[in-house]
Amino acid sequence: xxxxxxxxxxxxxxxxxxxxxxxxxxxxxxxxxxxxxxxxxxxxxxxxxxxxxxxxxxxxxxxxxxxxxxxxxxxxxxxxxxxxxxxxxxxxxxxxxxxxxxxxxxxxxxxxxxxxxxxxxxxxxxxxxxxxxxxxxxxxxxxxxxxxxx
Numbered sequence: 001x002x003x004x005x006x007x008x009x010x011x012x013x014x015x016x017x018x019x020x021x022x023x024x025x026x027x028x029x030x031x032x033x034x035x036x037x038x039x040x041x042x043x044x045x046x047x048x049x050x051x052x053x054x055x056x057x058x059x060x061x062x063x064x065x066x067x068x069x070x071x072x073x074x075x076x077x078x079x080x081x082x083x084x085x086x087x088x089x090x091x092x093x094x095x096x097x098x099x100x101x102x103x104x105x106x107x108x109x110x111x112x113x114x115x116x117x118x119x120x121x122x123x124x125x126x127x128x129x130x131x132x133x134x135x136x137x138x139x140x141x142x143x144x145x146x147x148x149x150x
């Protein structure tokens with residue numbers, strides 16, 4: 001299985017967008033913002049209409065996510081989503097459980113470092129990409145990172 005990206009969206013704002021695809025140009029900020037807005041909309045819609053989701057799949061990808069709350073600098077309680085996009089695989093409970101553990105670690109670490117911040121200055125959080133790499137594993141390739149989760 002291959003991880004394509006890991007991200008954090010707070011209050012609809014893409015705070016972290018870490019891609020593991022070398023062929024993707026991350027300089028397209030509008031694509032990142034649109035993708036984050038779409039993901040936030042899907043998750044909020046599913047939460048209202050359906051029971052809370054933890055993952056969904058397309059023809060090519062699985063998207064796993066975890067929702068939480070985080071405080072902003074003005075004491076506002078904001079929706080906080082951490083997500084992982086991977087190649088589509090048959091769903092297994094072990095995979096879902098392991099990804100869920102990874103997402104919990106990402107959320108806990110981010111909240112311990114940045115709870116109560118002003119989340120509008122996105123460049124402030126670029127150093128957190130290194131934390132994500134450590135949580136996923138020490139391998140150089142995307143496959144190594146994902147295999148280290150197990």
